[in-house]
Amino acid sequence: MVEQNLLLLLVLTPFVSAALAATLPVGSRNAETWLAGLTMAVVLGVLAVLYPAVDEGGTITSKLEWASSVGLDLSFRMDGFSWLFMVLVAGIGMLVLVYARYYMAADDPVPRLYSCLLAFAGAMSGLLLSGNIIMLVVFWELTSIVSFLLIGYWYHRQDARDGARMALIVTATGGLCLMVAMILIGQIVGSYQLEDVLAAGPQITGHRLYPVVLILFLLGAFTKSAQFPFHFWLPNAMAAPTPVSSYLHSATMVKAGVFLLLRFQPALGGTDAWFQIVTGAGMITMLLGAFVALFKHDLKGLLAYSTISHLGLITALAGIGTPLAIIAAVFHIVNHAVFKASLFMAAGIIDHETGTRDMRRLSGLAHAMPVTATLAIIASAAMAGVPLLNGFLSKEMFFEATYVWNNGSPLDNWAPYIAVLAASFSAAYSLRFIVTVFFGPKATDLPHEPHEPPALMRLPVFVLVAACLAVGIAPQATLGNWLTSAGMAILGPDLPHFSLKLWHGVNPALIMSLIATGLGVIIYLLPRRWIDRGEEGLRITRALEFARFFETGLQFATVTLPRRMLRRISATGLQGQLRVMVLMGMAAAYFALGPLDWNITLPEISSRELVFALLWLIGGACALAAAWQAKYHRFAALILTGGVGLVTCTTFVWLSAPDLAVTQLLVEIATTALLLLGLRWLPKRDEEIAGDNNFTSRFRRFRDLMIAVTCGLGMTAIALAILLTRPGSSVGDWFLRHSYVEGGGTNVVNVILVDFRAFDTFGEIAVLAIVGLTVYALLRRFRPALESVERPRPQVEAEEQALEAYLFIPAVLMQWLFAPIIALAAYLFFRGHDLPGGGFAAGVTFALGLLLQYVASNVRWVEARLTILPVRWMATGLIVAASVGLGSWIFGAPFLTTHYQYLELPWIGKVPASTAMLFDVGVFSLVVGAIVLMLIAIAHQSLRVAPRSRPTESEEQS
Amino acid sequence: MEMILALAIGVLTGSGVWLLMRPRSFQVIIGLCLLAYGVNLFIFSMGRLYVGAAPIMPKGGFVDPAAYADPLPQALVLTAIVISFATTALFLVVMIASRGTTGTDHVDGKEREQ
Structure with missing residues (x-):
């Protein structure tokens, strides 16, 4: 031995x-x-x-x-x-x-x-x-x-x-x-x-x-x-x-x-x-x-x-x-x-x-x-x-x-x-x-x-x-x-x-x-x-210089040949590549579904569905209008997209998916805030684009429109065919049967996310963390477009007025709202295992509460009173989630196996206590960190001083 | 109900795809958002539609799955919503950074040669 x-x-x-x-x-x-x-x-x-x-x-x-x-x-x-x-x-x-x-x-x-x-x-x-x-x-x-x-x-x-x-x-x-x-x-x-x-x-x-x-x-x-x-x-x-x-x-x-x-x-x-x-x-x-x-x-x-x-x-x-x-x-x-x-x-x-x-x-x-x-x-x-x-x-x-x-x-x-x-x-x-x-x-x-x-x-x-x-x-x-x-x-x-x-x-x-x-x-x-x-x-050994042959071959195989192939087969720009991708997707759908027979009888739209139909009339109009306006009227397009998001959210409520509705609503707010912050750095689109209305451009648009219409019709057909077919047995039934018995929660969606499929969620929050850090890193060396360097008009005017007068009443309201929003986040978090909510929704809510403070007052005011270290929140989240997962190894169970029981607390009563909740704490912390990091990284750009207006050192000294 | 939702998915996908193939970066980001809605609804509808049957169960015991909404597509879509938020954020930053360095909002970083 x-x-x-x-x-x-x-x-x-x-x-x-x-x-x-x-x-x-x-x-x-x-x-x-x-x-x-x-x-x-x-x-x-x-x-x-x-x-x-x-x-x-x-x-x-x-x-x-x-x-x-x-x-x-x-x-x-x-x-x-x-x-x-x-x-x-x-x-x-x-x-x-x-x-x-x-x-x-x-x-x-x-x-x-x-x-x-x-x-x-x-x-x-x-x-x-x-x-x-x-x-x-x-x-x-x-x-x-x-x-x-x-x-x-x-x-x-x-x-x-x-x-x-x-x-x-x-x-x-x-x-x-x-x-x-x-x-x-x-x-x-x-x-x-x-x-x-x-x-x-x-x-x-x-x-x-x-x-x-x-x-x-x-x-x-x-x-x-x-x-x-x-x-x-x-x-x-x-x-x-x-x-x-x-x-x-x-x-x-x-x-x-x-x-x-x-x-x-x-x-x-x-x-x-x-x-x-x-x-x-x-x-x-x-x-x-x-x-x-x-x-x-x-x-x-x-x-x-x-x-x-x-x-x-x-x-x-x-x-x-x-x-x-x-x-x-x-x-x-x-x-x-x-x-x-x-x-x-x-x-x-x-x-x-x-x-x-x-x-x-x-x-x-x-x-x-x-x-x-x-x-x-x-x-x-x-x-x-x-x-x-x-x-x-x-x-x-x-x-x-x-x-x-x-x-x-x-x-x-x-x-x-x-x-x-x-x-x-x-x-x-x-x-x-x-x-x-x-x-x-x-x-x-x-x-x-x-x-x-x-x-x-x-x-x-x-x-x-x-x-x-x-x-x-x-x-x-x-x-x-x-x-x-x-x-x-x-x-x-x-x-x-x-x-x-x-x-x-x-x-x-x-x-x-x-x-x-x-x-x-x-x-x-x-x-x-x-x-x-x-x-x-001798001359012959010099002529047989194998290293030179090797270098020539390598040059050909790794530089010349790939370049030649790239020229031959690559599309010239992103548009062409995306078009090819869409067409390939369509072709795949055609070959997969082509042999099937269409034996769906189209249903009548009954009068009870009128409200739902009206809802999607608005939603569809918003989507089409957003597509129409996105080129020159970005703000309008953004608002219209938000409208589509709200209609989607309502649909989730209508169709028995409360968790999705909550999440969609919160993410909608975060996305809109994010895009609004981003619009600040995107200079206004000049309406005159050279050659935009000549024949080739019109033809291009028409061709893309045909592709898009075909895509839309195809998706409608597929969705309709599936919706009107009787479902087979779904894996979801298994989750419904076992969620309470094995996961100890009555909100099956949440139990799936933090318990049955916790490993997927772990991967997902890791992606979120990576994106947060990438956004942060990209913005550290951010050089804005020259046209958007000047401070926007409302900010300049606000400086001319007294600072307090700028958004005074909304600011007070939002400061008062801070505590209720935090409480709402806690509420969403704790009920997550049994009722709609959960770590993710709570995290977004918390982050939005913080964001509101940034909107209400200026960045310096907030940061003088509130220290947020998003990267640490993210790190804590990942570590908590991972250690909950690793913890199950101590008991000889696979990664992320959970354990639960109901605790009897005085005054409160029976409370679910599960290791999945600890995992949810990790999700919460990471989501807060990542969203705050992204939003604040963009919001912080407003603190930058325009290069032209920045006083040079010599001027300061004199 | 099914007809309306299917049409909605179609409209969202169509608008999204059209915007995806446009030359201006903001069009693409809006297109991605619309496409995300469409795809999320599509995945969600795979579990069929239930009105008034949330996937929240009473405490204890076995239940009859037929009386509840299918939780699996919902869990998948929840993940999808988060990921589409993350991609939107990432793309937004790339977009404004690219506008800053290239001086144009064309997706290729340069205007098309006429």
């Missing part, structure tokens, strides 16, 4: 530390380093404790139930392979974090860097330890996102932004492909658990969807591990700070792809397609990367292409897939991580101390920084594959794998030659790195005078180089056991014997190695002057 929990700890600790690191102050490089370093130390400690459990092919699994019904559980799993990878992540992570302390400048925002690096460590741990393949993809994408953030760390730089975007698009798209592949695998196997998938190899490879799965899976792995033709993002990711390049883009994250290839080799590998694609891509990448690296003048560019090449080597080994090739791949993952991380750090030191990474300018640094030079030379010798260093051993194993294995295909026959050629280029660029940077005449025109860095900045490089030497000299003693358990984790217990030794005698691999090294020296030394000074690469 302890082990299971430790496994969770491995994933969670870095994330917790990342959150902590993000909160530290900007200048705290030391505190950040301690925090991050300790985190990594904890992870390493846990790994040390867990090693016995994963030794000799053991695994640890831990599982948290999550969404088991869809096959999703938080399950973690660690075996020898992921353990070894975790050691790399935590170990190199720790060294990089120490190194970053000295690499970053004091004014860099380090909390962001450390936080992201720690989050990356967490995401990577999650990726390595996921026992569920969907979760694995989630962590996979998480590493892409963190990588994006880290590449774009210096986001003021164009190249950093571009590189970050490119990396994210390539790797995240690959991740999506991977997700589809994983879902398909899960469907084929019938389980998303890694264990089951790994055990179901034949089932997957024999399935008819295997080619699709394989391609999608490899897209994911190749994009992450920068394999041809997706390699181009990695060099562009070098815009990141060097610690990031060293950690993510050489040692760990880019290895996630090959990790996945090796991990799933038992499940997906072993087929001819696997071999051809994976080995082929790996070989091409290896050769191409090594070739391009030779010509790079930028230190980090050279190392980036070298990383691509080495990743290609590991991919090729995964493709070959024999047990020894797998062991060699794991071995090379470790070796490459160690020497490349140290080389990146050395490059960072050189950049840091000299101010440039350009190899055409750097020269003779061995004099100025002898220790760093020695370390870097040893590390690049490991990269070149020189004996006594770790790179030599895994390269030997690679040669052996390409040479020994034989399936007779052309690729297999060519593999040894490609391997030797790539290795010779590798030797050549390593040699070039050593010779140009550290030897030769001392450079004179460097931005800084070069000198040794602080000892602690060198320490991580030293540790890694020491590891290179230790593994290179005594491989069995240092890595033997770990490699055995990693190999067992991938291949199962019957691992063939392999020996990690420096000297195997004279065998083909050694001869290949000697040829490669010798050839490498010749390749570099012969055309040396041309390589060192010339252009970066």
Whole structure:
């Protein structure tokens, strides 16, 4: 059990530390380093404790139930392979974090860097330890996102932004492909658990969807591990700070792809397609990367292409897939991580101390920084594959794998030659790195005078180089056991014997190695002057600039194509769009209802309905007149709309909907007040609109009129058809039966709103809150129309008269009315559960009471006497409503379950007491806040001083 | 009764739709209001019409649903009234802000090119 929990700890600790690191102050490089370093130390400690459990092919699994019904559980799993990878992540992570302390400048925002690096460590741990393949993809994408953030760390730089975007698009798209592949695998196997998938190899490879799965899976792995033709993002990711390049883009994250290839080799590998694609891509990448690296003048560019090449080597080994090739791949993952991380750090030191990474300018640094030079030379010798260093051993194993294995295909026959050629280029660029940077005449025109860095900045490089030497000299003693358990984790217990030794005698691999090294020296030394000074690469590699293709494609897909499509299919203005929407609605209604038969007999209008008919005669006339007048006579249109609202309200009363009538009436008042306040800022419409009466305008109006008439007739027909059909059984019956028994209220509408469907109401008040805040935010930077800036005539006249005379009697009346209105609000609120009313109606009433005060007196008078903080009302409302909902969790009931009972109060009698009423308090408070916020935000605009009349500062002073 | 209400819904919808497609922003806001009335009445009428039968019950026990108005459309319309108020408020502010920044009350922020 302890082990299971430790496994969770491995994933969670870095994330917790990342959150902590993000909160530290900007200048705290030391505190950040301690925090991050300790985190990594904890992870390493846990790994040390867990090693016995994963030794000799053991695994640890831990599982948290999550969404088991869809096959999703938080399950973690660690075996020898992921353990070894975790050691790399935590170990190199720790060294990089120490190194970053000295690499970053004091004014860099380090909390962001450390936080992201720690989050990356967490995401990577999650990726390595996921026992569920969907979760694995989630962590996979998480590493892409963190990588994006880290590449774009210096986001003021164009190249950093571009590189970050490119990396994210390539790797995240690959991740999506991977997700589809994983879902398909899960469907084929019938389980998303890694264990089951790994055990179901034949089932997957024999399935008819295997080619699709394989391609999608490899897209994911190749994009992450920068394999041809997706390699181009990695060099562009070098815009990141060097610690990031060293950690993510050489040692760990880019290895996630090959990790996945090796991990799933038992499940997906072993087929001819696997071999051809994976080995082929790996070989091409290896050769191409090594070739391009030779010509790079930028230190980090050279190392980036070298990383691509080495990743290609590991991919090729995964493709070959024999047990020894797998062991060699794991071995090379470790070796490459160690020497490349140290080389990146050395490059960072050189950049840091000299101010440039350009190899055409750097020269003779061995004099100025002898220790760093020695370390870097040893590390690049490991990269070149020189004996006594770790790179030599895994390269030997690679040669052996390409040479020994034989399936007779052309690729297999060519593999040894490609391997030797790539290795010779590798030797050549390593040699070039050593010779140009550290030897030769001392450079004179460097931005800084070069000198040794602080000892602690060198320490991580030293540790890694020491590891290179230790593994290179005594491989069995240092890595033997770990490699055995990693190999067992991938291949199962019957691992063939392999020996990690420096000297195997004279065998083909050694001869290949000697040829490669010798050839490498010749390749570099012969055309040396041309390589060192010339252009970066040959014409053909420059022409095949994949990053440029990518940018062009991206530009086309995200800018050119959408614009072209927009021009082609978009309507020109809002009117056209709305017209299309209306027409589509009509078409939908036509196709849905067209097949139905019309067998409705139209009823006679009886004399008892005369009043109702008269009512709607007025209502209809108001609506038509509002439509007629809205263009030039806005005030009239507004009043007429209000008339329609009142008729609607009366209809609700007539047709047994008292709650609706109350609400409609109150909202009508609020809407009218709001629109009146808004009209103040809408200058009078000039009656002359150019071209308003020409033929096209008339035609447009006529066409819209036809559409509107059709809409109206259609709605009449539909409504009539429904009203004259006998109703089936309604859900409403259920609510009527259960409202009192289960909700404890007799007003069914209110019980539905605050009890049965309280979650909908919760959403609705949230919408209201959002709208309130949006209105407020929009009005904060409000610039009124120039014509309406002047104060309106009544206000100006009122100032000329005595202030008290302005609306004196109405003002007194409205002040007296304040208390009764508040009482009315309370009344509406408390009776809501049993009789028409409720939190919403009470809230609007309360808000209107406040608004009346604003109307009666001026804003300053009110605010001197009454402090309203609408935003707090809204916040209180939301919190109350939400906590009532959450409260039911305490009793083990779902969100917003209510409880009610009737309380016997002295003097008053039986009173309903329900948690739904508390919820209603939340609704009330929020409605008050939102409406007051909107109305007051608009009303407050009258306080603004017209810009032209505002006295300037100089005038005030004089 | 049904005939009158159906005609009312039709008139409200027709006026609302016509205003919705007009070029001046104030026309659109009035159109939205009228359309909201029409749609609210339409949703409300889905529960059929009851005269003199409010959805308020006596306390206690089971009741015969046929004697009461259908509460469900009423609850839906109550929500709809609130939301249409919110959209009106939002649109109003966008309207006056747009009038301020563009100098015209055309819905597209610029007069139609002749």
